[in-house]
Amino acid sequence: MQKQSVLPQVHTAIPGPRSRAMAAELRHWESPNVTYVSPEFPIFWESAAGCLVTDVDGNVFLDLSAGFGAAAVGHAHPRVTAAIGAQAGRLLHGMGDVHPPAVKVELLRALARVCPGDLNQAILAGSGAESIEAALKTTVLATGRAGVIAFEGSYHGLTYGALAATSRDDFRRPFRAQLGHFVHHAPYPQRPDEAARVLEQIEEWLRHPPEGIPPVGAVLVEPIQGRGGIRVPPPGWFTALQALCHRHGALLIADEIFTGFGRTGQWFASEVPPDILCVGKALGGGFPIAACVSSPAVMAAWGESTGEALHTSTFLGHPLGCAAALAAIAVLEEERLVERAAALGEWLRPRLEALPGVAAVRGRGLMWGLEL
Template identity: 40%
Template sequence: MSNYLIFLMIIHIIGLNTMTKIHARKQTDKFLSRLQQVECPDTTFFADRFPIVMKRGNGMWIRDVDNNRYLDFTACFAVLALGHRPKTSLTAIRKQAASLLHGMGDVHPTLAKIKLLELLAEISPFENAKSLLGQSGGDAIESAMKTAMLATGRKRFLSFSGGYHGLQFAPLVLNDREDFTRGFESWISGKTVTLPFPYFKSDLSSNQNHLTKDYLWTEHKLEQPEIVLQQMEDELKKKEFAALIMEPFQGRGGKRGFSADFVKSCKELCKKYGTLLVFDEIYTGFGRTGKMFAYEHYNVIPDLLCVGKAMGGGLPISACVGEILDVWGKSKGEARQTQTFLGNPLACAVAYETIKEIQNKLPLFQKELVQIDFIFQKFISFMQKNGLSDRFPFEIRGKGFMRGVWFYTQKEGFAVPMMEILLELGYIVLPEGPRADVLSLTPPLIAKSEHFEKILNALQSELKKM
């Protein structure tokens, strides 16, 4: 967020001075002072009244160390699909902890690991699926990159601008944001080609008079889909690329997605030129977009599927899944992609039960989304009726429980002060997009339409004051 520091500094001018609710921060400020003494300064961003120190969570709610209560519209980076401290996770933790806490991932397997791998194979789109487990999303992407190199004999990669695939050295080469790559340019150079992101009109928006081709490119570096596909084919023709790695809907990129035809064209071009297609579903997987996996919206099956976040029910675990993992060959005693905590039995047990619970409750989540879509329609009508859509033109991006309000005519960083304003009002949200002009709404899948109505009403109220 360093690029948006100036916007956090003016929060009092545009927001906090207009609000009636100011949270106590006595204990919070004490703990944050202690944190600054012991943590790498690049890790946590500090502003006047940001961040909070979380103490306890339950369902949709979080309390901080000053006992202030917040409605969580982040699911803590889309991890807590079933909410904070769900019974599913707690029960699985207690049961597994009573027998085995840690294992030897690539030596002596545990029953929990075997059951999870079987379940991943069962729910995947592949007939003969195998998986490589990891701890973080970046681990899964690194596994996919290595697998693609082994399968194709190539060493370069294609990705889309705005994509976020992790910050370990392998996935870092897929990132084009200077916030993350600064200081590591020499490592990244030559390993990847970043394609511009194509623009597709949202079904939910205010007036879109501003969104001309010139405006989209000049202000947002969004290109026309046919141009992007031509650039993609021009690169693929070189036959240098092991894989195209893409999020079906970008998370950190601002909750933006593609058309089904575009994704099908990506698949066809990759197949034509011998490049693998990898879907990064670390953010979008396990019900986040209203379907079990986001590839279902496009009816396109990738060569490799990377999953994580919600899969672990709050514990760190990820996986790279596909039919081509046999390219690694059989182990000769030393695994080439492993780690100490690979297939940790506690994480595997919780992941297994979490996936089963999401499967069982997905129809209920989908039913609630019908009402949530209606709330977004009400929000658009209110914004238009009160003239706010003219002052703050916007699009509603994303699918399901992965939404973003894109204020496309506002200055870079617009969503950052909105984040802190809403925090003071009792809502935890995040700014997203390359320009931080998208207000991200990604609550647990247990969120109800009234939760969305509550936060959208608060947003409307604050916009009216500006």
């Protein structure tokens, strides 16, 4: 991409008058408790390119969140927008599980190439939460056990299966009466002594599930917790967790929706290939698409289709999403953005640690959290 100035430009009060007017209108038309609206929030985006976002009042901001991690190749990367436009001109909608678009096969082939180990079969989805749902279904089919161990501080999405695995009580409490009771949460370790204790606790639960939880078929984990505070486990813990799962016939599901596709300076943050890999966010270069990826041995549990898919949706394998994802993967490879994230992370860490008032710096690559 062409280099651009990354200096913010502020022309009005923040939020500006147009953002304030639109916030009042949004409050009128949108359900409460979707978008947070206050006298000082939000700003309304008009356009974005690279790392810069322009609001409806003409103010320009540096996006340090990369659009919640979705814009890993930058906002509106020309390669991605061109791919979406070209695909829209050919085929705007396909019948994903009946008469799929050709570009779906191309994306599945690309995913098999970049995903680790023998993870080369996928269920495509429209969001990260949907990919978690697919992983949970895959687990019960493959192991015959419905129980899942997740972690305190985890965030896996807000659809009901994903919400059952998410630990945040403020998200769960209003819907507890409708949530499935199949998940138990373990502490998420950040020190070696914590890691050993957590592994012992998980092994006990794999042998003897906690009261009210069915036999455990999977452990669901973020290699680095994102929304939970950029919490990084000790080296070797993920590998030991995988070995523990395999000793007890359980699957290890890695939620790499936030960490995947270069965010941490590696294609994926998992130390070893998990049994099931959930990806999203950066996969589509800013366009909504996600995937649950596993090995043929695990995916065989779904069985052959009898004519009606056991797990699908109208927009599964959407042509525009597939085209966007193919372009985003190509940009990551050709512009060596994964290697760039690793190098920038090495450059950035000591500078973050030197900031006044910073108690701790956690993260890897271009995924960092500061504890003040």
